[in-house]
Every structure is written in C-alpha cells, then in structure tokens.
Amino acid sequence: MKLSPSILSADFANLERDVKLVEDAGVDYIHVDVMDGQFVPNITLGPNVVKAIRPTTKLPLDVHLMIVEPERFIEDFAKAGADIIAVHQESTPHIHRALQMIRSFDVKAGVVINPGTPVEAIKHVLPLADLVLVMTVNPGFGGQSFIPECLDKIAELARLKKEHNYSYEIEVDGGIVPETAILCAKAGADVFVAGSYIYNAPAPHERIEKLREALE
Numbered sequence: 572m573k574l575s576p577s578i579l580s581a582d583f584a585n586l587e588r589d590v591k592l593v594e595d596a597g598v599d600y601i602h603v604d605v606m607d608g609q610f611v612p613n614i615t616l617g618p619n620v621v622k623a624i625r626p627t628t629k630l631p632l633d634v635h636l637m638i639v640e641p642e643r644f645i646e647d648f649a650k651a652g653a654d655i656i657a658v659h660q661e662s663t664p665h666i667h668r669a670l671q672m673i674r675s676f677d678v679k680a681g682v683v684i685n686p687g688t689p690v691e692a693i694k695h696v697l698p699l700a701d702l703v704l705v706m707t708v709n710p711g712f713g714g715q716s717f718i719p720e721c722l723d724k725i726a727e728l729a730r731l732k733k734e735h736n737y738s739y740e741i742e743v744d745g746g747i748v749p750e751t752a753i754l755c756a757k758a759g760a761d762v763f764v765a766g767s768y769i770y771n772a773p774a775p776h777e778r779i780e781k782l783r784e785a786l787e
C-alpha cells in the first residue's frame with residue numbers, strides 16, 4: 572500500500588516545507604495536480620513548479636495532468652523531473668500515443684479515468700500503463716466526496732491485471748479518508764492519493780498514520 576499526498580491542499584507559499592512534512596512521515600510519492608482551466612474548471616501549476624519542487628525531495632513525483640492535449644507538455648514535465656506522468660483518457664483522442672510519448676522520456680506512464688468513464692475505454696492501452704488512476708471524484712478540486720460507484724472499476728482493473736499479468740499499480744484519487752481507503756483497498760487499489768484529509772489538519776503526520784493504520 573502506497574500513499575501519495577496531493578499538494579493541491581498544501582500551502583503554495585510553503586511547498587518545500589509541506590513536501591518535507593509528508594516525506595518525513597514516510598509517504599511513498601508526492602502527488603502533483605496540474606490543471607489548465609479547460610479540461611477542469613480550475614488552474615493550478617505548471618512545469619516550473621515541478622522543477623522547483625524536484626530538488627526538495629527524494630520521493631517520486633507523481634504528476635497528474637488534467638489538461639487538454641497533454642501531449643503538448645509531456646516533454647516539459649519529464650524534463651522538470653516528473654517520475655510518473657498520468658494523462659486522462661478523456662483529454663486526448665490519442666491516449667496510446669500519449670503513453671508511448673511518456674515512456675520515450677523514461678518516465679512511468681499513467682492513464683486516468685474520470686468517474687463517468689468505463690474501464691473498457693482504456694482496455695487496449697493497459698499493457699502500456701505503469702499506473703492506472705481511477706478518479707473517485709470529478710477532477711478539479713480537493714475536498715469533494717468519494718463516489719462509491721467507482722469501486723467496481725478498481726475491482727475490474729485488479730481482475731484484468733491478474734488475468735493478463737499486467738504490471739500497473741492501481742491508484743485512487745479523490746475523497747480518500749480512512750473509511751473510503753479501506754473500501755478501495757478491498758477492491759484492489761495499491762496507491763492512495765489524499766489531499767485535504769492530510770493537509771487540512773493541524774498535524775498532517777497523524778492523518779498519515781491514521782491512513783496507514785486503516786490500510787494495515
């Protein structure tokens with residue numbers, strides 16, 4: 572079980588401090604949410620911020636692109652130091668090419684599906700995926716409620732992985748708190764993104780411990 576805190580809910584004026592805080596608490600990845608105000612109704616950060624965070628941590632940077640035509644920026648995020656780049660199936664007509672492009676920069680390739688998108692839509696690119704991210708809220712904002720209908724998709728991805736011997740990790744993102752993390756773990760999730768639960772707390776390391784305890 573891996574934890575990937577989303578810095579979307581961190582203090583943007585103190586990103587280095589907030590990344591170190593969760594690294595010291597023993598998390599596995601740092602989740603970076605990139606939004607362009609078009610694919611989702613919010614704007615966050617770009618490759619320059621990834622580049623600035625890169626030297627502040629040894630942890631892999633798990634970069635989640637919520638932007639239209641992500642192919643335009645894959646090289647920039649790879650060069651900025653992303654270790655994983657995940658692109659939405661819904662954001663490009665050429666998801667296969669986008670995943671190939673990510674791999675061509677020696678970066679792990681992730682494919683993401685929105686709550687309304689079935690697993691069927693990414694079935695044919697699963698051999699190319701190092702990570703499959705199942706959105707458990709509609710992307711755009713932190714602090715939303717978990718959508719339980721997404722659990723079936725996690726189970727389906729776990730089944731396909733076993734059946735075909737695929738190597739992807741299954742990641743969940745949105746509304747993750749101990750109770751929903753347990754449901755996702757039971758369905759077969761490996762990596763848990765949590766933003767507001769971890770950062771909107773006086774002691775984020777206690778929230779990380781609570782998530783770990785729930786997932787034990």
Ligand code: DX5
Nearest residue numbers: 577710711713714746766767
């Ligand atoms: C939503 C982002 C998430 C977000 C999760 O579009 O992809 O990573 O930070 O926030 P919480 O954990 O608060 O639902």
Ligand code: ZN
Nearest residue numbers: 577604635744
């Ligand atoms: Zn995310």
